[in-house]
Amino acid sequence: MTRPPTAAQRRVIDAADPVTGRLRGTEAQLEALVKRGLAFRHPRPPHDHFLTPAGHRIREEVPEAAPEPTVRTPSTAAGVFAARVGGEEDVPETGPSRVREVHSAWQGLLELRRMTNPDGATDRPCGWERSHLVQAAALALEAAGHRPAGPDSTGQPAGQVSPGYRVIATPQPEAVAVYEPEVDALxxxxATLEKAGWQAGEYTEPRTRVRYLLASPRRA
Structure with missing residues (x-):
């Protein structure tokens, strides 16, 4: 069994950029994370270090000493960016500062695509997006200016009456559902997801007749 990271290594992991996974630390700290498979050194200048998928999983775990044994999510972790998936009770700050924050996160994600896709492509989702489907799809929508559903949305497709999008995980591999009560907005x-490198098809639920999108990251 792999030993858990030391307290110092955990601090470096926790301080990683929430979108790109870019790390900051001493050369010794970064090299130790590389040896443990939690980080990699990018081959192209400036040779920054980034979290591997294993490092991202460590980052998202709740430390054992946490006061509440609940799973930490980006939207509840103080100081960590989270795109709005729709229907949140705890709505992030809106206004110009939120617009700047979302824009910065999207630019960071494009940089992550460039750094981690084998061909350096920025028009195709990367590994981080495939392992964070709901967050990645929501970021693409919010960055393009779409409005997320308000907290009165129940999360049940048939009961969603709040205008705005809502991104929901599905049992299908590499696929999310996007609900939006206004057909034109849906x-x-x-169109936004397809421009961001996703495949999106429109479907109707047989029982409720609710329209929704099934979206998945494009591979080529």
Missing amino acids: RACA
Whole structure:
């Protein structure tokens, strides 16, 4: 069994950029994380270090000493950016500062694509997005200016009456569902996701007749 990271290593991991996974630390700290498979050194200048998928999983774990044994999510971790998936009770700050924050996160994600996709492509989702489907799809929508559903949305497709999008995980591998009660807005979400490198198809639930998108990251 792999030993858990030391307290110093955990601090470096926790301080990583929430979107790109870029690390900051001493050369010795970064090299130790590389040896443990929690980070990698990018081959191209400036040779920054980034979290591997294993490092991201460590970052998202709740430390054993946490006061509440609940799973920490980006939207509840103080100081960590989280795109709005729709229907949140704890709505992030809105206004110009939120717009700047979302824009910065999106630019960071494009840089992560460039750094981690084998061909350096920025028009195709990267590994981080495939392991964070809901967050990645929501970031693409929010960065393009779409409005997320308000907290009165129940999360149940048939009961969603709040205008705005809502991104929901599905049992299907590498696929999320996007609900938006306004048909034109739903189709605009599909266009945005396709432009961001996703495949999006429009479907109707047989029982409720609710329209929704099924979206997955494009591979080529």
